[in-house]
Amino acid sequence: MQPYCSSPVIQSSPFSSSSHFPGDGSKQPQTTKWSPPSDEELQGRPVLVAGAGNIGRRIALVWASHSRPVIIYDISSDALHSATEYITDNLAAYCTTRGTHPGHVRTTSDLRTATSSASGLAEANAKAPWLAIECLPESLPLKTSVLALLERSLPTDCLLASNSSSLTTAEMAAQGDLNHPERLLNTHYFIPPRNRMVELMSSGATARSAFPFLATQMRRVGLAPVIVPHNIQSRGFVFNRIWAACKRETLAVLAEGVAKPGDVDALFRDFFHAEKGPCERMDEIGLDTVARVEQHNLERVPGLRSEAALAWLKLHYVAEGKLGEKSGDGLFTEAERAELRERHHEERYKDVEETSDA
Known part of the structure; x- marks a missing residue:
């Protein structure tokens, strides 16, 4: 059972203007198969939310509401400060209404810190993320470039999810910067935690096993996934x-x-x-x-x-x-x-x- 705290723990890593992104340009060997990590392998691994805006901070709150660690990454110190205030003001109260316990939440402007293991949490055995959720403005080049950086920086079993409301991950994969479309998918949240529904859609190459795995994890934190059939690409998904x-x-x-x-x-x-x-x-x-x-x-x-x-x-x-x-x-x-x-x-x-x- 994962440890929890009675109130949300917010940790902020120092701002580093010279280390927002990894600079080595290294790429992982291309793989064609993805397998879901076991519950044991998920223990202590955080969810990474890239983008501390209005929706990103809300997604972070939902994932943190069931004793799960969460990292919020953004290059804007103002956005991180605002997200910290939002989590501090709302996470513990939200958990009280649901009978759950808040997990550790921390913010950082350094992508190396956000993606590496043992990267600043108090626990010595802190681990790298198992899920990264991109919550950036609706710009295809921006989203694709950040997802490519996350892909290079995160473990090979980490799923890469875009919260885009209009851009498909098939479009992102087609840009050529991403080497592992089997780990890439759309997860379109609405305005959590009030809205629990999340739409899941394939990149066209997403591992089929990613969908039941992620849907199970979502239900465990109170979300309600709707999965678009694997062979269908729908601009705007369902509701949009x-x-x-x-x-x-x-x-x-x-x-x-x-x-x-x-x-x-x-x-x-x-x-x-x-x-x-x-x-x-x-x-x-x-x-x-x-x-x-x-x-x-x-x-x-x-x-x-x-x-x-x-x-x-x-x-x-x-x-x-x-x-x-x-x-x-x-x-x-x-x-x-x-x-x-x-x-x-x-x-x-x-x-x-x-x-x-x-």
Whole structure:
């Protein structure tokens, strides 16, 4: 049984501007077979989350909520500081609501520290990660380059997962920087820990045994995986294909002046009995992320006609720094969102901050 602590342990490794990435350029010999590690081999091995942003820190919280060690890596000291505050404020309270115990969480800006064994934890027998989850902005070159660095730095049994909402790992593998697509897959989280669903999709070459193995590990920490069939590549996976159409038409309605965000969301909530409408959801995700995903879709999906709505979003919101929750104002002002949160407080799907009264 893994040791646990009664409150979250946050350790931060010193910032090192000269050692963010390994510089030896070495590559592992290519392999064609991946086998899942046993429960004994997983003991004490952390989950690595690359990207300390709004979603990365939430993914880290879920994996740490069942006595599991977690490492959060980011080159931004500000992002790491914010992630540390989030974990400190919410992990212990979240574990209390679920009857679990928090694991060790630490942050680092040094990739060598994040990927090597015995890399700074108090325990002398600290081990290298068994799962690395990339949670970076929606940029194919950025995601591919970081995943390639992780591939070279981590053990050969470590799975490499991308949390991309629009880019497939088949696209990433096709860039030529990754040598082990059998270890690579999409794991698309939504907004954990409130949303437990995670979509899993193959890179086209992912080891079939990776899916039941990872699904089992996810269920053990309270997640609910949905697996896209191994031979299918779906841009946007499952839910985001449906959500993309809703989001695109919502932006068009707003850009054309047909309705205001509050009216759109009120109609959506009333008809679907939904907790939140599409405008509040986009503020939650971040309007810069929404714009990047829509730009990506425009470039890769024939027949879309959303240029005008995207230009409106970029001009009136992204360019002015109105990004939603991450900046304050967005489609809703910060004050309007506070009123909406108050109304949601007693509804079924509470966020971790609401649950813990943080």
